Amino acid sequence: MRGKYLNIVQQRRVFTLTSLAIALSTASAWSWAQDTIEEGQSSSSSQLQTTAADEVIQLETVVVTARRRAEAEQNVPAPITVIKGKQLEEAKIYQVQDLQQQLPNFTSQFIHARQSSVAVRGIGNNTANEGLEGSVGIYLDNVYLGRPGQAVFDLLDIEQVDLLRGPQGTLFGKNTTAGVLNITSKQPVFYQEGNVEISAGERGYKQLKGTWNQPLSDTVAVRLSGYGTHDDGWLENTYNGKDLNEIDRYGLRGQLLFQPSDELSLRVIAEHNREDSSTGSLVPYSFAPWNPTGNPASYLPVGVTGSNATTFADRATLLGAKNIARNPYDYKVDFDAEQQAKIDQSALSAELNWQLNGYKLTSITAWRDWNFSPKNDLDFSRLAGITGGFKVEQDQFSQEIRLASPTGGAVDYVVGAYYFYQNIDSRNTYQNIDSRNTYQTGDSALALTTAYPNNATLEGLGKSKTHSYAAFGQSTWHVNEQFDLTTGLRYTSEKKTGEVNQSEVNPAAYAALSPLFQSYHSGELSRRDNSIAGLITASYQFNPNILGFATYSTGEKSGGFNINSVATPAAILGNDSLKIEPEKAQNFELGLKTAWLDNRIYANINAFITKLKDYQAVTNTAIGNQYIGLLTNVGDLTSKGIEVDFKAQATRNLSLNFNAAYTEATFDNGTAPTPFEVFNGPGGTNDSGYGKGYRDIKGNRVNGAPRWTANVTLQHQHDVLANSKHYSLINYGWRSETYADVNNSEYSKIPSYGVLNLTTGVRIPHGDNEIDLSLWAKNALDKHYFLGLVNSGNGMYAGSAAQPRTIGASLRYNF
Template sequence: MHIKVNNELTKKRIKRKLIAQWIAFYTLGFTVPVMVFANETATSEIPKLSSSANASNDIDAIQLETIVVTTRRREEKAQDVPTSISILSAQTLETQRFSRVEELQQALPSLNIAFQNPRQSSVAIRGLGNNPASDGLEASVGVYLDNVYLGRPGMVVFDILDVAQLELLRGPQGTLFGKNTTAGLLNITSKAPTFYPDNSLEISFGERNYFQAKGSLSDALSETVAGRFSFYKTTQDGFIKNIYQPDADKLNDIDRQGIRGQILWQPTDNFNLRWIADYHEEDDQQGTLIYYGKGPTFNHSLFGNNYNQYEDNNISAGVKNQGLNYKNRQISSDHEQRMEVEQGGTSAEANWTLDSGKKLTSISAYRFWNFTPTNSYFGDYDALRNNGVAVKDKQFSQEIRLASASNPIFEWVSGLYFFQQNIKNHSFTYYGDKADNLLLYQIPILREDIQNGNSNILNNRESHTYGYADTKSYAVFGQGTWHTTAKLDITAGGRVTYEDKEARVNRLAPTGGVDTIYQAIVNNQLGAYDSGKLTISDTSYSGLLTASYKINPNNLLYATYSHGEKSGGFNLAVGTAPGLGADSLKVDPEIADNYEIGLKQTLWNNRLQLNSNLFWVDVKDYQTTGTQQIGTNYVSVLDNAGKVRSRGAEIDATIRPIQGLTVNVNGSWNDAKYTKYEGAPAPSAVSIPTGVAYQDLTGERVYGVPEWIANVNFRYDLKSINRWQPYVAGSYSWRDWSYGALDNSNESIIDAYAIINASIGSRYEIGENQLDLSLWVKNLTDKTYVTNVFSYLNGSAGAILGQPRTIGATLKFNF
């Protein structure tokens, strides 16, 4: 996948009346292009401003680039592909300083990325896919790196390195991409080796000791072999102060690094082999959970008026700093917060063009991902010394595709796909001296003994749970396009997937602590449990039917029905299994039916691309995850949420009104609701005062989904002066409020927020080389904003904060 750019640039500006024409057009709305510009765009020839050649070149200079994608497994103009797709080029990623995957939602419509740490991360499209931290569950949104499916969302949590293009496809994508996905996919393509020098070195400095060095070196190694080597190193101090340890380093720092090597062998024009290997590691204090809410305060029949379980239990444990305001970016914790990630992999993609013109492709890949956390409760007393879930994951995939030669009547792609994944996790909790105070003080019969230090139920004990899930997936797929007329295409595709899954969860008996008269409670909280072997066998089906009609060469109208199914999964935590049985650890497959109508327009002499669509998605047995406190147990929830309906509208517009200025405006309206969810976890405002653990969320909004999203970004390249070419760029991203937790509690609400980024710089030509110096700022207004909320102990809520303002400078050398 690559971008083809028209290089016939001139130095004259477009006439002012054309700017006024664009403003008038954009004000009038979406119906105007079809009505007003139909005659203007009915031919592919470009009208001239005047009869002079220079005037014609002026138009060429401000036309938009032609973006080429291979989403249908052959090279096509993005504007000719009848699907809702948004694309970020390498230049956009670099200009807007998007270096981490979680930042992509600032530039793409209908995209939500939940991130606490690499394990507790998820990607959602159109409100579907918010299921972080479930090791035995596949994602609703597939993430692909160089045509390789990544089995865990955390596998893409590294610096975006040497990317050629990034694409967001919305809606089920099972008929051509490796794994079934019910919501869409994020497709990342790195730059391939070149047979000419394509080198860059870059260094950045910024606030909080921000440092990033990265580079890429590519050239021919022989007449038939080219290589590419890329690397990065990123560090930055944290921004959350631990007031319990005021001299310690601030939390939420960054320390990550990685390398990627590639070899491209192209002995003939009909064959090429691309081998890629990469390795990444991270060791920092990312993912610090900060206090967000204390849960309900009410009149308790035994404990008196204005009782709050979170505050009361903390006081009994000897809290020193309670109820800190998250806006101050502070916590008070007496134990370490840390995480380590090690991951990497290799892939080989071979492409043969046969004598018949057909193209045969083979993609073989192996990846591994290891995650080790160190977490503590956001409290400054010895209750939880360390708890978390360590994960080791490895996967292998093999894909074989055969694509037809170009044909004016019918074109097709077919293939086979195999995927194997082995994941192991280790859940652990190390309790401290005050564990009973934190977790059990609300139980009336234990209250006195806990306060006197005589209970010893959880105090100083350890609990360890081991789980595994093995998956084998086999699929056959195909898709064809019938060019029925010069204007009308019919595309149909299907995939049949068979999967075998096996899992087991085994909690060992607790160790440590001392004998207690409350052994029954110890067994209830931490007792040994073995689920035995759990199995799932699924045959699932995906399908696509699309009709697209070329109103004229620059306007494409399409309508799509797509069906996607995602296989069932397991909760690799004990959860409610001791009470409800091992089968409660299973979830059923997720099934989505997507209906969409869209219009892709190229207008104003290819200076405006306007893509808009309406969608309606019905999901059955929507897989969702969260956490819940039931009685004294704080458990992981993995559930099928009955039915979900997601409907809305999306727009993605790119315009170049004058030479050098490119503006992208995109946004979405998403009305995502549960149409049936009767067994949802109850919020702490209900469960703590009443003991009722469940609620009916039918008709309520799906959590983690802003109803409105709006993004604007621009880049303006000014005229070159004495080999210096200045530029300025900026972006504005606004997100509506949303529920942050599965229980849709008021305390979990994430307020609406906007992020502003800006940069200014200049490029300097040194012969055939180029020097680029820029000054930039991210989160210009230093907005304190919340990205994720988690229901936590005693009705409290913890939050993840977005990055504060960072001012920095970057020096890049292309040679």
């Protein structure tokens, strides 16, 4: 149930939202009526192709490079979904976390740039740890992004976004055990074009973006794009009256295309993104029973005489905190410490394509850096408790070379080699800024946490370095005109080093309290993993409109080390507790891709079963009566289900996209920390207490894996007066409930939710140029929901509150 504040906000917005809905429905209804009256008129829809003779209505042919060569999406025997850049623009989607409202069986867990992850088929949602790599590979302009947070910027000047579901290890490499999110920006063209767009909306939302493309000669063209985005934020901090989760970021991308002939091209991209925001401000979400550190005789269940059981919220309130245990859906917090997330990243890449007698040689050289610096109120209250975070610096370099054979023969193939280097420094500091500007925990730290000492500094440095080498090949044998057999292999050899250097607590007198506060140096840890990823796909073209396929594929996600360097588990459990084994996937797939009514309808369906061994996850467990983060292989799992992807060009002016998935993702075996609501032990002993110890997780649902997801998008456009064009878009995305924790604690449950987005606009010719004016409502029903939860220890989960309703307008000029 929402609070009074939310009801007031809803009342203030109801007239604006109603007006927008009436305008959208009225304009759309009038335009749809014109379909019948003006059947002879032509349309310039991106999803409509016509001929002068008979005005053929059909869906656009979408080209993908899933097999490292350009092919029509419907001809590729694999589950792929594509969103074109124009659709993103009309839907006002400019963040990766919003893509789950368009893509099937795709989930984004977003807190801030460091704590973000994406999942496919329920695999890959985990909180941050620099030793934990993604299960879904994210590629930008054919360059692998080593950290998911590198994709947390505005999606600018995008050509299309492809989602490849299932292991993609053969051609895309490591860390694609669940799939690949492939983002492609528009490249320079040899004619002048550009656009400028300004948007404004609620909460002081402002966005300015633009693109300018200019040929410099017959062989050289440049393209420049940039954006700046601001949002005041949507969390009210009742401590000081300010808003949190504010957004301030900008980015620039410059491209140069050198194309001296039809056979040779060189594309160079340089980009920079910067953010200084308060994103990542978490809302106290739920409070389970908790036995604070004290006399073991008091470690008893709630209600038992002599029990010290309480909740973190109750304890904080007794110490003077206010408003900590209120309804999380009110989107309010009460923090005394500053919240900040600063991100700075730059990139440079060069892609060379050379046609050689039908062969295509491709070389991609890329460098990226990513720097993250936070400030977090880690006690979630106005008390002088703990603040801090992880300051991360990452550099990466990659080189890929591949050769694609000519097509048209009995066999075509792609072969190549790949190198990837990554260096990460992660400095972890727990601190409080007092009146003397020294950095330390506050006066209430010990009383609040019963673990961390007052007025102390805790810090450490973790390091990780990766050298990865791979050779790969994939071929397709066209057995006959209908039957193809595709096989592929990739061999990867990877060396990874890690190091944890935990500093002794200051003042040093506190070191005697626990090994977690003592100096600990792991020394340099090293591992080498050699792996083979494979694929075999049999596909059969039953007729020109029906393609069937069956696939068996494997993949592997890198092993590594937990390099968190404050309260490192190695201080108690030794270096072995820092090591994680690779995550290995086997996938079976059956699918049909069909086209109907002269390509006016695409209806695709596939069934899958993915078996993962040694699934990597971050857990929070009690060690030495203190909750600490533990990166580990929690067990094996199975994800199985059915996906449907439907597209239709219903009329010349109306199109429909619908996708849905049912996924049953559960653990086959494994162990995880005890759920917070479960009391461990007989009571009255050191190991007794809520959430202590471990439990079998066999049968548990995989964290962050909804059973059901569904998205529908309806687009309409029609010519109106003076050759103008009216357009409208309705998008609704829904997903069922999930658990945020592998132990399926009831306190980690995120309820199901749906999000409605509306857009209506008109494009007006202006000479050879065009004016585009639109009104829009994102999250039009003002659904308050959470993109993810973090286990904060002490029986508490904190949540990342998604953006509430935003109503706004955009003015765009295309030239």
